Each structure stands twice: as C-alpha cells, then as structure tokens.
Amino acid sequence: MIKLYDYWRSSAAYRVRIALNLKRVPYESQDVALLEGVHRAPENLARNPQGFVPTLEVDGEPITQSLAIIDYLDALYPDPPMVPRDPLARARVLAQALVIAADIHPINNLRILKRLESQFGADQAAKDDWYRHWIIEGFTALEQLAEAGAGPLLGGDKPNLADVCLVPQMFNARRFKIPLEAFPRLVAADAAANAIAEIAAxxxxxxxxxA
Known part of the structure; x- marks a missing residue:
C-alpha cells in the first residue's frame, strides 16, 4: 500500500502528486495540516524527522524529500521517465529542476517566512517582497535554461522532472501576483503541463x- 502524507498547498507535496498521477500509481492521501502545526506532532516527526511534508509511505516504509520520492517512483515505475538516460540531458533536466527545488523553494517556505517575522520583525509586505524576489531571480535564470523550440514543455513534448517542479512554483508565483511577462517559455510550459489531465488533477x- 502506498500512502502520501500531504498538504494541499505544499509545493513539495504538489510535485509528488504530479509524479504519482503521471505514473498512474494508486495511493491514499493523508492530510497534514501545516497551518495547524500538525507537521510538528510526534507521529509526523516519527515518519519525517524534519517535520516536513511530503512523506511517501510504502508498505510501512517512509520516504522523505520530494525529489528522493520522485527518484524512487522513477526507479519503480519508469514510464513515463522523469529524467533522460543520456548523461548530459539528465544533468540539464536536473539543473532546471534544482533551480526551483534547491534555490527558490527552500528559502520561501513557511518556516523561513515565520523566521523572518519572529527574528527580524518582517511584516506581511516584507515577507511578500522577499518571496517575490527569489522567485523572480530563479525564474530569470530558468527562462534562459529552458530550451527554445524544444517543445511546449520544459521536457519537450512530454513532461519531465523540470516540469514537475515548475508547475507548483508557477502556482505560487500567481498566488503572490508576480508579473510573468518576462518568462514566456515558463508560462507556455506551465500552460502545456496543466493541460495534461494527470497534472491538472x-x-x-x-x-x-x-472545511
């Protein structure tokens, strides 16, 4: 049995939901309400010592970190592949994905925003400005890394790990009302990805x- 400990608005959990859907892997979802502090409860810390989501539990064995989970799914369910086999192409896909998963998302998540408030007295406007700054910086680089003419998606004609990471981050960018005119390739890739039923779901x- 596969169980996903999830939170509906978590970018990392969103990535895993996309991968599970694309690979047509049936799973049970268990909500972990971040805003209510459920992620810090002993039972969640027992399965995820960082107190994060997502955690994928497979036959009672927990796997943490969204990219590790997706790598596990890719090994077990190789169709469709999330990364190419060719070493250079694989490195380029990972570089695109990590712009988001390693450089944008970690410094914009809930615990960082809370720390900005508690340690530095940041108000909501300051936190929103922080959030927008790092998305714009990362998207500026990713727009250049996106291969022109390769296809509607970052993965060409099929979604790959870079698309799986892009879609949740674009959702966040729109939630924070970030102008996206400077990122036409990213906007096009996001639109193409969300036209796929498994990603839209x-x-x-x-x-x-x-509620």
Missing part, C-alpha cells in the same frame, strides 16, 4: 480537504 484547489 494534482492542483491544490482540486485536492484541498473540505
């Missing part, structure tokens, strides 16, 4: 628990 508004 992972959207936060479609998986948000009922």
């Amino acid at each position: 992972a959207q936060p508004d479609r998986v948000r628990p009922a």
